[in-house]
Amino acid sequence: MIAYTSGLFAAFPNLSFEVVSAAQTGDQSVAAQWMMHGTNTGPLAGSPPTGKAVALPGADFIIVDGDKIRAVQGYFDQKAFLEQLGLQVIAQPYSIGPISFGTGSTMQVGKHTKPGAFSLTSIRVGIISIMRGA
Numbered sequence: 001m002i003a004y005t006s007g008l009f010a011a012f013p014n015l016s017f018e019v020v021s022a023a024q025t026g027d028q029s030v031a032a033q034w035m036m037h038g039t040n041t042g043p044l045a046g047s048p049p050t051g052k053a054v055a056l057p058g059a060d061f062i063i064v065d066g067d068k069i070r071a072v073q074g075y076f077d078q079k080a081f082l083e084q085l086g087l088q089v090i091a092q093p094y095s096i097g098p099i100s101f102g103t104g105s106t107m108q109v110g111k112h113t114k115p116g117a118f119s120l121t122s123i124r125v126g127i128i129s130i131m132r133g134a
Contacts, residue, residue: 013038025061030062034059038053
């Protein structure tokens with residue numbers, strides 16, 4: 001939990017939460033609806049900052065024991081979070097593997113020698129890697 005929280009504050013140094021509503025839901029439970037605000041100016045999960053601001057709604061269900069918090073179960077819309085960061089969300093079954101798209105082409109110019117350079121670009125969710133070889 002500490003690593004998650006530290007990563008979130010590193011990605012959103014101006015992070016703030018506004019409690020929209022809160023209510024006791026049982027003898028030892030509280031529900032809280034919140035709105036998270038922040039601008040992504042630091043790396044997030046290994047991806048470079050987008051510079052985009054987010055206003056993300058969410059909810060926490062908190063179990064208390066006396067004056068101590070025993071558990072927190074939180075929910076937020078992951079798709080809305082990523083879209084607000086300017087990222088494309090593609091949903092597909094894990095069984096078909098990572099998404100792939102693109103085209104390939106070849107052109108014959110009459111020479112039958114090995115090419116002098118080779119380039120391949122691979123784009124993955126959150127990661128952009130460019131590999132070049134000669």
